[in-house]
Amino acid sequence: MLTKKGQSLVELLIVFALASSILPAVLTGAISSRDGRAQLQQRQAAFLILKQAEEATRSYRQIGWVNFAIDGTFHPQLVGNSWNLSSGPGQIAGFEVTVVISPVVRDDIDDPSTKKVVTTVSWNSPRQSSITSTKYLTRYQDNIAHKETTKSNFDAGTKFQTAVSLSGGSLFDDGQVQLGAGSQRDWCDPNLSITALDLPKSGVANAISAIPGQAFAGTGNNASGISFANVSITTPPSGTAPSADLVGTFDGHKTNAVFGEAQYAYLGTDTNTKEIVIVDLRTKDANNKYSEAGYFNAPGNGNGDTIFVSGNTGYMTSGNKLYKFALSANRSGSQGSPTGTANLEASAKKLIVVGSYAYLAINSDSKQLQIVDLNTMSVVGWAHVNNKTGRDLYVSQSDDSKVYLVTAEDTGTDKPEFFIIDTGGKGGERPVLSGKTYNTYQSGDPQGMDPKAVTIVTGNKAILVGHGGYEYQVVKLDNMQRCGQLNIDTGINGSVSIIDTQSRAYTYIITGDVSSEFKIIEGGPGGGAATSGTFESQTSDPCVNYSLCHQTAFNHLSANVYQPEGTFLKLQVAVAMPVNNSCAGVNFTFMGSDPANRTGSYFSTASNGDTTINGAVPMISGRCFRYKAFFSTGNPEATPVLKDFTVNFSP
Secondary structure, eight states, X not given: OHHHHHHHHHHHHHHHHHHHHHHHHHHHHHHHHHHHHHHHHHHHHHHHHHHHHHHHHHHHHHHOHHHHOOOEEEEEEEETTEEEEEESOEEETTEEEEEEEEEEEETTEEEEEEEEEEEEEEEOSSSOEEEEEEEEEEOSSOOEEEEEOBXXXXXXXXXXXXXXXXXXXXXXXXXXXXXXXXXXXXXXXOOSOSEEEOOXXXXXOOEEEEETXXXXXXXXXXXXXXXXXXXXXXXOOTTSOOOEEEEEEEOSSOEEEEEEOSSEEEEEESOTTOSEEEEEEEEEOTTSBEEEEEEEOOSSSOOOOEEEEETTEEEEEETTEEEEEEOOTTOOEEOOSOSEEEEOSXXXXXXXXXXXXXXXXXXXXXOSEEEEXXXXXXXXXXXXXXXSOEEEEEOOSSOOSEEEEEEXXXXXXXXXXXXXXXXXXXXXXXXXXXXXXXXXOOTTOSSOOEEEEEEEETTTEEEEEEESSSSEEEEETTTTEEEEEEOOTTOEEEEEEEEOTXXXXXXXXXXXXXXXXXXXXEOOBOGGGOSEEEEEOOOBOHHHHXXXXXXXXXXXXXXXXXXXXXXXXXXXXXXXXXXTTBOTTOOOOOBOSOTTSSTTOOBOOOOOEEEEEEEEOOOOOBSEEEEEEEEEESSTTOOOEEEEEEEEEEO
């Protein structure tokens, strides 16, 4: 009996234990079942509100991208019959709704035609919960690209110390903009209509040099000519041609070479006791004739073949000798004996001194170029380019790592006469740079040209002149292709390039035309002409160009540029509303990439060479668009180049 009572107590305790563990679960399940149905109903309602908010946002986007594409937190609100996005979170049917709009970044650049939209619907009962969707919305109509790349496009813009030229691209009219001389001509489109001058008597002009505003011509190649002519070049207002006037002459010798300064001219003559004659340009007689100031008598009985002056030191060649001599302050009388002598392979046709080196075009078919160390007066380098004789060369005073050399004519279409030689190192045999050769005879030419001279002009181009065929040829140095030519049947004996005081570029040439030996050819674009300049585009109006005559959103810009080391190109853009439904006469405010400093910032790239400038156009309502390019260079022989410009837009 007692045992049965003990068993009943144990059983009762077990029942109580089981009940305490099972009943809460049962009760909780019952409650959860009731709340789950409520939560499901809330979620279903929230989902419908989420879809409504998405469509409201999409509808607002379609009304206008500019108003929609503002980063921040918003909520949809029905205004009349249209949806609007109001600032901050909002309530719809007891639910909190937020629409967060943020930028989309592609390749480290904001995509102005796409926005990330995160829509969230939240509720607190029966439990705190939310649902979220992420969408990417773009402009509702086609994103149209307007591109300017032709010479015609660029010619319609406004240029200040910049110029437009043909780029030689795939398009017939493919153009580019770069620093220029302020002239409107293109080196690749030369003409002779600008200026010509008849020098006295009928001698053959055979030597020329120049400084801004002044040209020096040697015309004493035969007995019927004068020894020297000083030509003054006026600097007229922009848009008008310069004029050339003979201001003085000198006679008494046959002239082989000439080097000019502001106060003196130095003539290489055939007079054995005065191979170099110094002409005083400061005074002249009533007949505009100059007098001799001094001379240099080279050893032996040769002629003065070449002449170059650097400061108070003169350099000349006679036969196969290079002589260095000191110049007195007043250049009067004999300039004494040589202070140094170097032995050359043969006689020289041209001499240029840069720093402590002399570069000589040699009249030899085995070594057309020789380099002399002026400290030791010894030949340290040379080049053999073909089996013809060296005729002329050009070396930049700011960069003697390259020599531009022409030789006598080498008959045939596969035998070049123009070479760019690597002189970054001075010693030993210097190589021709890869691919940097040019044949003056091209298929279709009447005949080959026998080169006489070469000069390098702005815009990375070479001017080759000579006799036969096309006597004036313009060569693009990037691809060594001809881009322009002139036929001058009397032949061209020499040329020199110059930048005048108004930063305009010209070549002066001397020809066999006895009635107008001296001619001026207007130059075109190039970095040597100016160190800075601007280009402002024509106005782009989608209503005119694309028949889209309503509010337009310009969004992304892209420009392909060439930016050599030491140069810089940057851009600004401007968007404006039309006035009386026209973009004519509207005022433009140019802006850059920094939202905190629009007018003081720019779109640019730090990369050199062929590169691209990208950026997001400021979101400004308007239909009228312009861009402005700013060019600068620290190297007067290099220029940045704007190849094309593209702006994307949509209604």
